[in-house]
Amino acid sequence: MPVVRMLRQVACWMLQSRACGCRASVLPSRLLGTSSRQIPTDANFHSTSFSEADQQRVLITGGLGQLGVGLASFLRKRFGKDNVILSDIRKPSEHVFLSGPFIYSDILDYKNLREIVVNNRITWLFHYSALLSAVGEANVSLARAVNITGLHNVLDVAAEHGLRLFVPSTIGAFGPTSPRNPTPDLCIQRPRTIYGVSKVHAELMGEYYYYQYGLDFRCLRYSGIISADSQPGGGTTDYAVQIFHEAVKSGRFECNLKPDTRLPMMYIDDCLRATLEVMEAPAESLSMRTYNISAMSFTLAELAQEVLKHIPELQVTYNVDPVRQAIADSWPMNFDDSNARKDWGWKHDFDLPELVTTMLNFHGSESRVAQAN
Ligand SMILES: NC(=O)c1ccc[n+]([C@@H]2O[C@H](COP(=O)([O-])OP(=O)(O)OC[C@H]3O[C@@H](n4cnc5c(N)ncnc54)[C@H](O)[C@@H]3O)[C@@H](O)[C@H]2O)c1
Numbered sequence: 001m002p003v004v005r006m007l008r009q010v011a012c013w014m015l016q017s018r019a020c021g022c023r024a025s026v027l028p029s030r031l032l033g034t035s036s037r038q039i040p041t042d043a044n045f046h047s048t049s050f051s052e053a054d055q056q057r058v059l060i061t062g063g064l065g066q067l068g069v070g071l072a073s074f075l076r077k078r079f080g081k082d083n084v085i086l087s088d089i090r091k092p093s094e095h096v097f098l099s100g101p102f103i104y105s106d107i108l109d110y111k112n113l114r115e116i117v118v119n120n121r122i123t124w125l126f127h128y129s130a131l132l133s134a135v136g137e138a139n140v141s142l143a144r145a146v147n148i149t150g151l152h153n154v155l156d157v158a159a160e161h162g163l164r165l166f167v168p169s170t171i172g173a174f175g176p177t178s179p180r181n182p183t184p185d186l187c188i189q190r191p192r193t194i195y196g197v198s199k200v201h202a203e204l205m206g207e208y209y210y211y212q213y214g215l216d217f218r219c220l221r222y223s224g225i226i227s228a229d230s231q232p233g234g235g236t237t238d239y240a241v242q243i244f245h246e247a248v249k250s251g252r253f254e255c256n257l258k259p260d261t262r263l264p265m266m267y268i269d270d271c272l273r274a275t276l277e278v279m280e281a282p283a284e285s286l287s288m289r290t291y292n293i294s295a296m297s298f299t300l301a302e303l304a305q306e307v308l309k310h311i312p313e314l315q316v317t318y319n320v321d322p323v324r325q326a327i328a329d330s331w332p333m334n335f336d337d338s339n340a341r342k343d344w345g346w347k348h349d350f351d352l353p354e355l356v357t358t359m360l361n362f363h364g365s366e367s368r369v370a371q372a373n
């Protein structure tokens with residue numbers, strides 16, 4: 001880059017950072033490659049020119065889990081099939097492999113991550129890799145590596161290449177000393193799972209990179225997400241997906257939490273739309289970098305009651321798993337998402353009755369197809 005242009009960018013960045021109150025700072029040393037110079041950072045330093053800005057090039061990490069395939073298909077409608085790259089360390093199904101670009105990416109491999117971002121001219125990164133609450137407790141050292149070390153790699157690559165970065169947080173980022181009904185955006189966060197601790201760390205690190213290095217970090221705290229065509233990956237809220245599969249398949253469901261357990265939940269379509277909306281929200285509309293988002297909140301008994309309206313023969317039994325129950329009992333019962341609604345117009349579409357009808361319609365048609373075959 002010619003020296004004059006670089007100096008102009010640096011001066012421009014310093015003016016901008018003063019205007020937004022951010023502190024002038026330097027990138028962490030590994031972001032500077034082999035150079036020993038310390039260059040003031042600018043989130044747009046390496047990014048695309050203005051005319052290219054509408055044509056995002058997207059990377060999704062951990063994309064073969066419950067949410068990533070749906071996110072890819074949603075974003076491909078917006079940005080075009082070839083501009084959204086799904087990645088994971090697992091082998092994709094043939095259907096996923098044929099539906100758009102897929103690439104192997106282990107978020108613990110920093111150089112490989114950087115290579116993917118550079119070679120594909122990525123502008124937006126959705127960081128979905130994680131070990132969820134229940135599997136995280138069963139494998140704390142792996143959860144620590146994936147959820148914390150992996151996040152550090154993603155933050156550094158995103159800051160270095162001027163990406164807009166989305167990292168989902170969760171209701172699990174709160175703990176027993178947080179207000180539970182409702183839980184506001186800003187309150188005590190002392191979660192008791194490695195998953196929750198890693199998500200609070202992600203929220204704080206993302207905000208730190210935003211203030212220190214100008215990284216365009218955006219984060220939503222998702223509720224338990226309920227999806228029809230993908231399986232949950234080992235969380236405490238998995239029962240709210242599994243009940244639909246079992247209701248249609250066997251007419252029986254054994255639940256691992258108590259019937260009066262109340263948690264915030266959301267249908268996947270609302271979750272994915274919220275994710276794109278916050279990523280597209282003008283920077284000046286965001287008064288925070290991390291927002292609660294919510295749609296509904298129900299107990300297991302209320303969920304079962306709603307499903308019974310459609311499948312009266314369903315038998316629900318309870319066999320409580322103490323680990324999952326302790327986690328659920330420490331999480332919010334209701335989520336206060338008024339800031340998201342006020343700042344960038346968040347509004348959910350699905351409440352419990354629509355959710356149940358949609359899920360059962362999907363599974364009903366699936367099982368009819370299976371029977372016909
Ligand atoms: N599903 C929910 O209810 C929910 C709720 C709140 C927040 N979230 C967050 O949303 C994100 C996606 O959730 P999900 O339900 O799809 O999770 P999931 O567990 O279903 O999928 C996570 C994916 O990460 C991948 N992964 C693991 N280690 C990896 C590594 N080293 N490198 C690359 N990928 C790796 C796994 O192979 C898996 O496909 C997570 O960050 C999760 O914390 C999910």
Ligand SMILES: C[C@@H](O)[C@H](N)C(=O)O
Nearest residue numbers: 132133170235236237
């Ligand atoms: C709530 C969420 O983060 C995830 N579904 C879990 O239960 O771990």
